[in-house]
Amino acid sequence: MNLKCLFCGVLIALYVDVAEAVNYIPENISASISLKVPGNEAEKYSLELRQWKNDPSSYLLEASESIPMTITQKTEDMDGKLRINVTLTALEDIYFNFSQQMLTGFRHDDCQFYMPGFWYRRNLRSPKEAPSFHTSDSWLVREDRLSAPLTGIYSEKEKSFVTVSRIDQFVGEALSTHREGEIILSGKTSIGFTGFENLNGTAALSFGFPYREAPKSYIRKLTLAPAVEAFQSLKKGETILLTWEIQENKADDYSDFIRHAWEYSYDTYAPVPVETSYSIADMKEVLSRFFVSSLVTDHSLTFNSGIHLRTADCQSNGQAEIGFIGRVLLNAFNAWEYGWQCGREELKENSMKVFDSYLKNGFTQAGFFKESVDFDKGHEDPVHSIRRQSEGIYAMLHFLAYEKENGRRHPEWEQKMRNMLNMLLQLQHPDGSFPRKFYDDFKIVDNSGGSTPSATLPLVMGYKYFKDKRYLASAKQTADYLEKVLISKADYFSSTLDANCEDKEASLYAATATYYLSLITKGDEHRHYADLTKKAAYFALSWYYVWDVPFAQGQMLGDIGLKTRGWGNVSVENNHIDVFVFEFASVLQWLSEEYKEPRFARFAEVISTSMRQLLPHEGHMCGIAKAGYYPEVVQHTGWDYGKNGKGYYNDIFAPGWTVASLWELLTPGRAEHFLE
Structure with a gap:
């Protein structure tokens, strides 16, 4: 595989068999944390890597100035896929939004995109009033729009793809009083965001937690609305664990890519029949x-x-x-x-x-x-x-x-x-x-x-x-x-x-x-x-x-x-x-x-x-x-x-x-x- 990317602003040292499947280079990673004080615009901080505890798979993500939280990351091999565990701990009461970008190494113009149940190829069959390349070539969406919380990018030139999927129990959701701009959630949610972006001509996977939508949110039929970024509370001493999984593979064409992605999603989320008393x-x-x-x-x-x-x-x-x-x-x-x-x-x-x-x-x-x-x-x-x-x-x-x-x-x-x-x-x-x-x-x-x-x-x-x-x-x-x-x-x-x-x-x-x-x-x-x-x-x-x-x-x-x-x-x-x-x-x-x-x-x-x-x-x-x-x-x-x-x-x-x-x-x- 010739995918060259990094995850979470973190230099990841992997076992040899994992490196063959997912190959990362440090310069292609970015990560950030946005912190919001109620009544004020959020402050966004870029995060850099510091190796932690002499463990090549563990890192500390640090901002250039002091922030009231610690962020660590640990990676593990999951049968050739890369599992990323990010831990955020609050040093005082905060409202946060954590985000990451991962360059794929693919030319954006060579790629087709996939967010299951929502985005196929470039959504060019859809009008400009709905999410599509007619409006932007970069989109972030909340995970519950998607039939699996996953984004995939397929390079037609390279006949390769990379996907990122969120791994969680997805047990909670919180109400919000607004649907655009910076919003503070009324409680705990399990819903993050995922998507793709064009970063200077290179296709990137973007993802984070809690949810964001950009450059537009989509609120009803043929009605795009301003972007939204949600902030969740984290109390002093409280910790949250966020997990994503990245895989890379070959596919003959976009149809073959969809097959791979569906089979992976089915196997990963393992849906079972719903218990019902209705025959x-x-x-x-x-x-x-x-x-x-x-x-x-x-x-x-x-x-x-x-x-x-x-x-x-x-x-x-x-x-x-x-x-x-x-x-x-x-x-x-x-x-x-x-x-x-x-x-x-x-x-x-x-x-x-x-x-x-x-x-x-x-x-x-x-x-x-x-x-x-x-x-x-x-x-x-x-x-x-x-x-x-x-x-x-x-x-x-x-x-x-x-x-x-x-x-x-x-x-x-x-x-x-x-x-x-x-x-x-x-x-x-x-x-x-x-x-x-x-x-x-x-x-x-x-x-x-x-x-x-x-x-x-x-x-x-x-x-x-x-x-x-x-x-x-x-x-x-x-x-x-x-x-x-x-x-x-x-x-x-x-x-x-x-x-x-x-x-x-x-x-x-x-x-x-x-x-x-x-x-x-x-x-x-x-x-x-x-x-x-x-x-x-x-x-x-x-x-x-x-x-x-x-x-x-x-x-x-x-x-x-x-x-x-x-x-x-x-x-x-x-x-x-x-x-x-x-x-x-x-x-x-x-x-x-x-x-x-x-x-x-x-x-x-x-x-x-x-x-x-x-x-x-x-x-x-x-x-x-x-x-x-x-x-x-x-x-x-x-x-x-x-x-x-x-x-x-x-x-x-x-x-x-x-x-x-x-x-x-x-x-x-x-x-x-x-x-x-």
């Missing part, structure tokens, strides 16, 4: 109450009201959405199947009302779904999306296959779905991609191909159901596009409809799409699609938390004991966690068997158990007004979607998709059954 049967019984309580029948379309509801009352409204956050048809199918399984006539009757109303009144003149209708405002969205249309077809093909399996046929619906699949073929571009948004006359509104993998699923299903090879050929074309534009470039973007940025759903949908193609093909084709699935799955996995973010007392999510491991961050623009998983756990289980990789199956179980935690039911309403209305915008960091902030939900949510996602999570193997 799958319990979950479905409570979630099924949403199917009943949310049904709206007084319009030309019958639907489960599941978008833009208030958490305070969960009152139904007149907004019907086929896919995305509404998932009307998938909820109808889930209720239909469950109604038959449990002998619940009300569910079957309600679902058939939905299906019948959409068959009669749910299609546009051209034959697309009326995918978003607001009866309260008398408005039908004239813009279609490949994602919502695809999700509607997906739901109805599941319904038709279930009915056919049970000796029932619906020829009108079959014809509608054939027509829609044929129209999808007309929309597909020669490169295999689909436009993100379009009008009923096929005129393109948004030509971005990020939503393309959502179309792969119904095309593969359509081939299986209708035995039409054109649909499979089209699905394979989408995979060609995904491979060339998204997967091979490690560039997953804009699958969601309400953001233009790097997002979880793009990689998740890409993995699911190639999973479908692997299930329907054999031999070399099967292996090729499986390899693509695996590569995309690591990116999707990188959005899911492998650690438990701490909350302060008084932050509702912490008070009810939420464990964040297994929950996924949403996108660069939307820094909250949610239960978007749908079939991804099935993909992970399948990959685990396909590649003999137990991490996949084990983490799928973490996801499955963790996402049961916020089930609203009597005596455990989780801040939601109605049982079964599973929350959506779960705000776990210093960010809000518009209301309430960390530890709470936004006041508006969309249980239409959360119920649908959890239902598929709790109904594993649907694709394998459909395509067998």
Whole structure:
């Protein structure tokens, strides 16, 4: 390895085997301590190394003038990784912020960057109003923004990477009265900061404690705010231990780097399933109450009201959405199947009302779904999306296959779905991609191909159901596009409809799409699609938390004991966690068997158990007004979607998709059954 860097302003003498893995030189290190007297601007002191007790792995970090604390550091080899233990002891009552910078030796311009669940490459898909290189090439963020408290820098030229990760118990959080500038915390926190900086053309890892955010903090969707630096109290004689771990390794490309980083994060933080008393049967019984309580029948379309509801009352409204956050048809199918399984006539009757109303009144003149209708405002969205249309077809093909399996046929619906699949073929571009948004006359509104993998699923299903090879050929074309534009470039973007940025759903949908193609093909084709699935799955996995973010007392999510491991961050623009998983756990289980990789199956179980935690039911309403209305915008960091902030939900949510996602999570193997 030719990484040349130092840590904590400390000259580190290492054993030979460690030196081969992590090679440090003194001139590439800086460390500092900022001390704040309330009511005054903080004073920042640079720290220098003094070898301590004639121990080559122990050092004293000293300022050029007297400061009321002692800072020592000890290093140790952890199987080729470098573990750094920094001890701070107060000589009098102080408020402090400790920070470090470590030059990697890589040219900043040669590098791509990674902060899991938040930063990919240079975040150039994101607008300048969100964290990205458009605003700055150096960013520090609080650790709870990230699905693992880690930052990585990958040199494309050197094909090498270096990461730094925080090692702690992460048990505490403190409230603050301000969100910008220098702030004094009300108590003890476990949350530090991490990030990367461009130091005179060289890429550097930066990290410290407690948290900082610079050059901007990110407080809500597309809203950057001034930098923040937190100061924690340390009483006279009190000591705090801070631990980080550094590793360096080779990677063939950015995708390989993400694989290495995820496997390291999984192994380091070792997430285990969350203990829960809710079985799958319990979950479905409570979630099924949403199917009943949310049904709206007084319009030309019958639907489960599941978008833009208030958490305070969960009152139904007149907004019907086929896919995305509404998932009307998938909820109808889930209720239909469950109604038959449990002998619940009300569910079957309600679902058939939905299906019948959409068959009669749910299609546009051209034959697309009326995918978003607001009866309260008398408005039908004239813009279609490949994602919502695809999700509607997906739901109805599941319904038709279930009915056919049970000796029932619906020829009108079959014809509608054939027509829609044929129209999808007309929309597909020669490169295999689909436009993100379009009008009923096929005129393109948004030509971005990020939503393309959502179309792969119904095309593969359509081939299986209708035995039409054109649909499979089209699905394979989408995979060609995904491979060339998204997967091979490690560039997953804009699958969601309400953001233009790097997002979880793009990689998740890409993995699911190639999973479908692997299930329907054999031999070399099967292996090729499986390899693509695996590569995309690591990116999707990188959005899911492998650690438990701490909350302060008084932050509702912490008070009810939420464990964040297994929950996924949403996108660069939307820094909250949610239960978007749908079939991804099935993909992970399948990959685990396909590649003999137990991490996949084990983490799928973490996801499955963790996402049961916020089930609203009597005596455990989780801040939601109605049982079964599973929350959506779960705000776990210093960010809000518009209301309430960390530890709470936004006041508006969309249980239409959360119920649908959890239902598929709790109904594993649907694709394998459909395509067998």
